[in-house]
Amino acid sequence: MHNLNRYLEHTLLKANCTLQEIDQLVLEAKRFQFRGVCVPPFWVKQVKRDLSDLDIQVVTVVGFPFGYTTTEAKVQETQQAIRDGADEIDVVWSLTAFKSGMPWPKIELAKLSAICHDEGRLLKVIVETAYLSDSELMEACDICSDAGADFVKTSTGFAPEGAKEAHVRLMRSRLPSQVGIKASGGIRDLSSAVRLIVAGADRIGTSAGPTIMQAQETL
Numbered sequence: 001m002h003n004l005n006r007y008l009e010h011t012l013l014k015a016n017c018t019l020q021e022i023d024q025l026v027l028e029a030k031r032f033q034f035r036g037v038c039v040p041p042f043w044v045k046q047v048k049r050d051l052s053d054l055d056i057q058v059v060t061v062v063g064f065p066f067g068y069t070t071t072e073a074k075v076q077e078t079q080q081a082i083r084d085g086a087d088e089i090d091v092v093w094s095l096t097a098f099k100s101g102m103p104w105p106k107i108e109l110a111k112l113s114a115i116c117h118d119e120g121r122l123l124k125v126i127v128e129t130a131y132l133s134d135s136e137l138m139e140a141c142d143i144c145s146d147a148g149a150d151f152v153k154t155s156t157g158f159a160p161e162g163a164k165e166a167h168v169r170l171m172r173s174r175l176p177s178q179v180g181i182k183a184s185g186g187i188r189d190l191s192s193a194v195r196l197i198v199a200g201a202d203r204i205g206t207s208a209g210p211t212i213m214q215a216q217e218t219l
Helices: 019-032 041-051 071-084 095-099 104-118 134-146 165-174 190-199 209-217
Strands: 008-011 036-039 057-062 088-092 122-126 151-153 180-184 203-206
Touching (some): 008 019, 008 209, 019 041, 019 209, 041 071, 057 071, 071 088, 088 104, 104 134, 134 151, 134 165, 165 190, 190 203
Parallel strands (some): 008 036, 036 057, 088 122, 122 151, 151 180, 180 203
């Protein structure tokens, strides 16, 4: 697949990641010219400094990994991440509010998307597909697009399962064309990444970016 590297967000979000691993992530991102790197909020400032002159987006997470923090906390996290240099924010939506039938998720996401867009940043919303039925996933897509999200993202990588082709196809059929899809969670090889892109994913979040690129180089 042409330009596969520009679909990939090289990701390191495990709880015990080290400075050495973050530095390695940055080096690999430079080598393969990935679309972005996705790192914990704690590391945004340094990673932005390391990548400042390159066309590699610095992505971080908000309300991660469960999404049940208050809106005020998510607003604060988002503003801090932007101050630290994040180009894109991947927020875990309030699954608990959604499952309770409350209108709150749309209100919350609209606030966050306004903050991001005022600063020229992108907002991606992690809906955690593992916990949603097909009808819930379609409703989630509607909520995200109505609230102004730039992307809907499948998974945190912390749920029982991650990205599935069927989910990505369903999301693509439901979302307006200007709203992208980020597939993430358990994508560790070239064939999985390509299948998800063919299904409709615009971005792939993976901790196996170099492995995927090396597999493509050997083809």
